[in-house]
Amino acid sequence: MIPIYIHNLITIINIEIKNMANYKRDNSKQNMFVPIMIDEQLIPSTIEYTIAHIVDNYLDLSSFDLVFSNNNAGTTVYPPSIMLKIIFYANALGLLSSRARACQTNITFMCLSGDVQPHYTSIAAFITK
Known part of the structure; x- marks a missing residue:
């Protein structure tokens, strides 16, 4: 036989459990x-699609081959098509700085760049050439 105080405690716990709110899990800290x-x-029909389509299909980027004539010596450079997409889209948004950061955090920039994340100095060097 269960003592009365344990029985009363079990009854109170059951009542509290029945009256508790049942929330869905918060996964905001879950990766x-x-x-x-x-x-x-x-x-x-979006600006980013249009920029990508024009750069990939209509611009002649062969003139960049002369500027970046590094052959097999030296480090590789980012493709001009990727750099132009980043720069054109950033300018369309009025984003004149933080383009490199946008390539790390903004899904549209990631898609335009093929998930390449150039350093801000690489973007600046490309613009000056």
Whole structure:
């Protein structure tokens, strides 16, 4: 036989459990792995899609080959198409600084750059050439 005070305690606990709010879990501090198909993120008829389409299909970028004639010696450079997409889109948004940071944090910049994250000095050097 259960003593009366334990029985009363169990009754109180059961009542409190029944009256507690039942919330969904908060996963805001949980890491996530979200697979992203980069080429499917740019939606047609948006400014970012238009910039990517023009740079990839209409601009002749062969003149950059003379400027960046590093052959196999020296370090590799970022493709001009990627740099132009970053610069054009940033200018369209009025973002004249923090373009390198945007390539790390903004999904649209990540998609335009193919998830390449150039350093801000690389972007500045490209602009000056």
